[in-house]
Amino acid sequence: MKKYVTVIGFAIGILLVWGLFFGVPLIGYFDSVHRVGWVQTACGTDGCTTPVFIFDVVWMVGMFFGPLVLAFVGLYVWGIRVRK
Numbered sequence: 001m002k003k004y005v006t007v008i009g010f011a012i013g014i015l016l017v018w019g020l021f022f023g024v025p026l027i028g029y030f031d032s033v034h035r036v037g038w039v040q041t042a043c044g045t046d047g048c049t050t051p052v053f054i055f056d057v058v059w060m061v062g063m064f065f066g067p068l069v070l071a072f073v074g075l076y077v078w079g080i081r082v083r084k
Contacts, residue, residue: 007079014071026064 042056
């Protein structure tokens with residue numbers, strides 16, 4: 001039971017740290033998307049081609065959510081090792 005509490009505690013800690021480091025910029029990014037649109041937010045005032053726009057959006061999503069996913073995968077692997 002103590003192992004589950006430890007894993008849950010680490011999960012809450014990961015969410016808190018992620019929220020502090022990435023939450024505010026993510027809110028700002030979505031605010032910018034709401035104000036000026038996806039294309040101008042991702043490409044700037046000069047604009048860009050469709051593949052560049054798609055790459056920019058995928059890159060931004062990866063930068064925000066990649067660390068969160070990797071942290072939870074690491075926590076899952078660590079949790080399996082602790083249980084054995």
